[in-house]
Amino acid sequence: MIARNILLLLLCSNVFLAAIATAPQTCPADASSGCGDNSSGEWEGEFFPGIPKIKYEGPSSKNPLSYKWYNADEEILGKKMKDWMRFSVAFWHTFRGTGSDPFGVQTKFWPWEDGTNSVAMAKRRMRANFEFLNKLGVDYWCFHDRDIAPDGKTLEESNANLDQVVALAKELQGKKIRPLWGTAQLFVHPRYMHGAATSSEVGVYAYAAAQVKKAIEVTHFLGGENYVFWGGREGYQTLLNTDMGREIDHLARFLQAAVAYKKKIGFNGTLLIEPKPQEPTKHQYDWDAATSIAFLQKYGLLEEFKLNIECNHATLSGHSCHHELETARINGLLGNIDANTGDPQIGWDTDQFLTDIGEATMVMLSVVRNGGIAPGGFNFDAKLRRESTDVEDLFIAHISGMDTMARGLRNVAKLIEDGSLAELVRKRYQSFDTEIGAQIEV
Amino acid sequence: MIARNILLLLLCSNVFLAAIATAPQTCPADASSGCGDNSSGEWEGEFFPGIPKIKYEGPSSKNPLSYKWYNADEEILGKKMKDWMRFSVAFWHTFRGTGSDPFGVQTKFWPWEDGTNSVAMAKRRMRANFEFLNKLGVDYWCFHDRDIAPDGKTLEESNANLDQVVALAKELQGKKIRPLWGTAQLFVHPRYMHGAATSSEVGVYAYAAAQVKKAIEVTHFLGGENYVFWGGREGYQTLLNTDMGREIDHLARFLQAAVAYKKKIGFNGTLLIEPKPQEPTKHQYDWDAATSIAFLQKYGLLEEFKLNIECNHATLSGHSCHHELETARINGLLGNIDANTGDPQIGWDTDQFLTDIGEATMVMLSVVRNGGIAPGGFNFDAKLRRESTDVEDLFIAHISGMDTMARGLRNVAKLIEDGSLAELVRKRYQSFDTEIGAQIEV
Amino acid sequence: MIARNILLLLLCSNVFLAAIATAPQTCPADASSGCGDNSSGEWEGEFFPGIPKIKYEGPSSKNPLSYKWYNADEEILGKKMKDWMRFSVAFWHTFRGTGSDPFGVQTKFWPWEDGTNSVAMAKRRMRANFEFLNKLGVDYWCFHDRDIAPDGKTLEESNANLDQVVALAKELQGKKIRPLWGTAQLFVHPRYMHGAATSSEVGVYAYAAAQVKKAIEVTHFLGGENYVFWGGREGYQTLLNTDMGREIDHLARFLQAAVAYKKKIGFNGTLLIEPKPQEPTKHQYDWDAATSIAFLQKYGLLEEFKLNIECNHATLSGHSCHHELETARINGLLGNIDANTGDPQIGWDTDQFLTDIGEATMVMLSVVRNGGIAPGGFNFDAKLRRESTDVEDLFIAHISGMDTMARGLRNVAKLIEDGSLAELVRKRYQSFDTEIGAQIEV
């Protein structure tokens, strides 16, 4: 009887054909084709029509489109919450994330996307970004050059595309919004398969330098407060074909040039290195905070850079996020936080929104000890899961991330008011406060 | 002085503009566009024009396009090497691998590719496959339905596409070549984002069943010797939204149906489950060999399935490859080997060709203890690195994989002839060969 | 100047000699000698003189020696908290833990210990155990045979030692307290270095059987509700010298014998397998829940055993604790929980008290779905850190563990009252509640 039923299934009886017909025929059958309403030109009306400006409604609210813990202007430990946090939306995840992964194609088809990678589409997307920022009540955004404008056939064409989109962004930013940081995407294009500043090809190295030059200019033009170097492919797949010493020397020279150029054009933003241990490479030269510090010291760059700590990168390198933050802090190098989290049982970067309150408390503890993180902030380097395909999810995810950090801050305030943790630590080391200890600590 | 030099670099002096101009402008600037010579229609001449049929030349040969250790017809331990090995080329890696990864687009642009996903292109690619098999001297190939023919707008269209390409493959196979196994690709399309046989949507479940039905038929038609189930998305991202018990029940019912259908159409190939712990999911239900065996037992499927052990999946699940092979073997379930390896410091599936002779020796030890692996074989579920972009590399990679397994077999022959390892193990347990032991082992 | 100061330090000036003199000269300089007041004989008065019976004082209490969330007799979701929890103290960690680790000797020197391993000391220790249980308000305890009484020169002597201590324990238990489970320690003694039920020596196998026989009898005598098998050394260090199939067969025969013996003597407690992936072995045969289920199925033991899930073992095997609990639950095998946690960045068993409220909520979710866990419970298989050397810490650690689980239960009550999580899951699968789905789920 079971077998009969099963054969029916496999023989596609009418009943099941009906089921198949109603199966979510999520477009497209052929992943390379466009999807959605391919109307080009200007987008009419709102991008997020059903979504109001998100407000603080307090912990008892059941409204998913409200803040329960993040109250931007509320003062905690002598600062407004928004000034402790300085939240930022990551353009690439929020507006270029497609839901694809190594085993599957795009699942997200936002209504404003026309399936092209045109400049017109780039501009429309930028408008969506600013509506999103405004509705969320967030004043910062982060971007790679190639996220916001299409790559061209030549560097000149790429730069021209970028200029058009950046001009629009400048206009849309108004007085309040600006980039937390900008950066150059030096890992997607095939030319960067051997690295950019550590490529074995001098032409690629020069191309990357030119791309960084433009990205710094653009970040400066938009009033960006920081500029980030994440060396996605600055590393190796195997040491057998790699001259590691020579590559790292090249990287140092590259960053020295960036420092010189930044100063030349009067960009006062902080330069940041973002450590990550591996992925896509087998080994990335900026493995973790300590490795990055060793590099900066060796090449005389310690005064010129700070670190952008990402929690998921921290755990991939075998450290807690709190450890990486503290390592940066005690070296005076805590520059920015890419706020996300990973899965403790997963060995690749999942870029999840952080929703663990305990973890958020530890993160905020470092920030408060640091006296705040400005001109850095919290960039949501976090993405919707592949299965999350509703536009509304973009808001819910950010709200949960912001509320979690806000709970962390509120917990830290309680810890500090209580004072017992600090007292415990003080007492633990008090033998070093004696005369003998003082001689050691001279 | 350094600064000046650096500024020159960043200001793109003429010298460096020249360098940039010569930078590998690997097509395409825009990843979504096609690349290469977009000529459609029939491909003239050879796909691998400079490559001869690969021959055995022995260990002293310096010719990279020769076998140094794999001598197909040489007899070792009573069988020809080719009968111990039964090597197979994986269509997806070898002919559909593009070099893309989560941080970068396509790097490989094989000359025969026209940038489309058309049926004509699928046929041309199939011809390349058979030229490759013949030049390599390999008699088996493995495929997913959607690797070899384009997905259509409807199931009917997809099936029709498949039929066209399969008809050609049947013709090209001749008498000697046949699939080691076929399978259905139930993870790339967005409809499968929640799983296929464990989808929360009954329509998707039914669609997957229909796709498997067709894939079994096609494998049968081509004379395939096995059929594989790899449950890429049969798992969960979070237990919070998952009814794990219900999903696994559905999976069992799905496989019971496949068994019934296989028998109905007279397909005598072995059904295989391929364990993997995770990726793309956080947890995959077929975690490892032992988990798969628990599942098969629970649902009365133990007599109907064997296991397809992949070495890289083994290490991701916390086991050595040899452990997984032995677990399958002592349960009478060693059905096939997806021959590859991972990187011991990397937490995702890298699908590298196995070149470690020690590891290969352990793998072959299990195969020899099993009395061979037919009707299974060694499928090269392994891919070129992103940076490997020469057509010739496809040959070199397979040759190195085959030679490594061949060295493993030769080592096992030595171990067995020597006899001391077996004797050591025998002696270790000899107290159980006594009268007392016999009572325990009754 | 710094150098001078430093040399002073190294030359041990009077000042520093004074410092050294006051350095904690924790006994003993020679780790093998006894420490503390070596007075044998009966211990006078209380073991924990300053510690009152621990009471529930609610979340606002600042008293570290009170429960803030665990209110034993409060009813939640239709049961008293103590009946949901059934907390148990692990004798080995609490009374035999010394703080030693692979890189350091004993750090804990409880005042009642006389540095010997005598029967008299064992009895005194047992009295401490019952004072601890009574003050904590916990009704269950767990033990290995060799934890509670010294090993003798012969099995007869060991059994006689055990009988003496067990007689005292029986008397001290009174009517309320009893073992949650007992077990035999089959891993410390050198004879078990190759395993016990999987030893390559039949004599060791028989010795282990005799030891288990006695441990079951003793557990039965004390009114124990379960009996546990943790196969610490049932595995291998290398497959090269191991006949894995034969060893696992022996293990099955061993457990079949235990089932027969349990029935023979009328012991009605549940037999439990406790999975762990490795440590001390490279591979342990009871790797995780699924592996253990495969084993029980294969050897016809599924009706006779349940699983004892330990959270730290779960994460070492690559799973979340919640995953292992759910795997056990949906197979009807959730028998007991060894409540602890590990460190997500550490690759060995740290046996920490669980203090993560989110994790505790997930654990309690499985327990509530299971309708409770009786006759199992929550055994605190958790230990003080090496640096925790105050007797009071034993209480504080258990209180924090109990309060954390209590918060988990309170959170689950809220989740269930709210109902939205269950509703979300119901809706996700509702297409399987249709006529079509029903045919699949037949």
Place this chain on the structure above:
Amino acid sequence: MIARNILLLLLCSNVFLAAIATAPQTCPADASSGCGDNSSGEWEGEFFPGIPKIKYEGPSSKNPLSYKWYNADEEILGKKMKDWMRFSVAFWHTFRGTGSDPFGVQTKFWPWEDGTNSVAMAKRRMRANFEFLNKLGVDYWCFHDRDIAPDGKTLEESNANLDQVVALAKELQGKKIRPLWGTAQLFVHPRYMHGAATSSEVGVYAYAAAQVKKAIEVTHFLGGENYVFWGGREGYQTLLNTDMGREIDHLARFLQAAVAYKKKIGFNGTLLIEPKPQEPTKHQYDWDAATSIAFLQKYGLLEEFKLNIECNHATLSGHSCHHELETARINGLLGNIDANTGDPQIGWDTDQFLTDIGEATMVMLSVVRNGGIAPGGFNFDAKLRRESTDVEDLFIAHISGMDTMARGLRNVAKLIEDGSLAELVRKRYQSFDTEIGAQIEV
């Protein structure tokens, strides 16, 4: 019938009692008692009576007590093998290793051990060490102060014990043998549970300084060529109670003092830091090579220290051993190698002898590129498995480790003679050898 047989087993029938009687009653039933022939005083005759001086017999030899690949005086790449290698025996593993692990007591009872930790026993053990070195043909040994002489009740007593044993060692060394390195054991004693140079107690800090002072003196006296700092407990269990910045400052001051003292007494040996990521701590400050370099740079110690790279520590920190060696090498800091290996599926330090030829080849590649490793060498920081209890195993393990490194060196010689790997790397970077590249590499 099975049941009857099983019950017999559990009821200990005569047959099985006999089996139990013959079960390896490895002494001691009570682990705290001494074992073996407790005769104190001088040991008569040889320690390894059946073992001859180990000789090179070549690859075809079947004699386990011969070298097949290591031929001490054979010249390879312009140096004698023994000068490339400079092998060293680790006193602690070879002479103090007991086979105990966190789940089991001692399994090894060497015939010369009398179960005490007396000075007389320490001397006898030292004689065994030198017989071992001489028979093995190894000229170096490594030790911790507390390995070779018993800790006393006071520092003075400990130092006096040490002096006695060191005087004997000096005499036994003769002209050829000397320490590769010495070190102080700053992790076993309870006083070091919070660290030594990073202890929160100034008295412990001072005690550690005094211990290091003595250990440097002793190493100097014995003609040791290096002195090692392995910061086993220099780290933290939780950041919550830790002032990481202050602790690392203390550590730096400690090492600065050691440098000053070394110079003061005229010790010319190299000071070495040995990185390890964790275990016993959750985080160790000398995490890996890069972290150690950052530390040395920050505190002005870069000129005063080199690194001692241990392969198993490398893999625990997420790196290949070759990566750590190359990181040290390109920074001019490759000082010594603790030659061992771990298990790629195990998350703790297993200290296995390295027997993987591929790995050994990579290790030797770094050493050859470094022009040798003197005054460092290869210290076998590796131990017999718990199950390895024959005295002869000490020889076999070292021989296999030495032969494996020797095969690595022979492979490197072939690679260098062949030249194609170096040529491949040269060509890969040749665009940087152009005029443009030269400007970058200025």
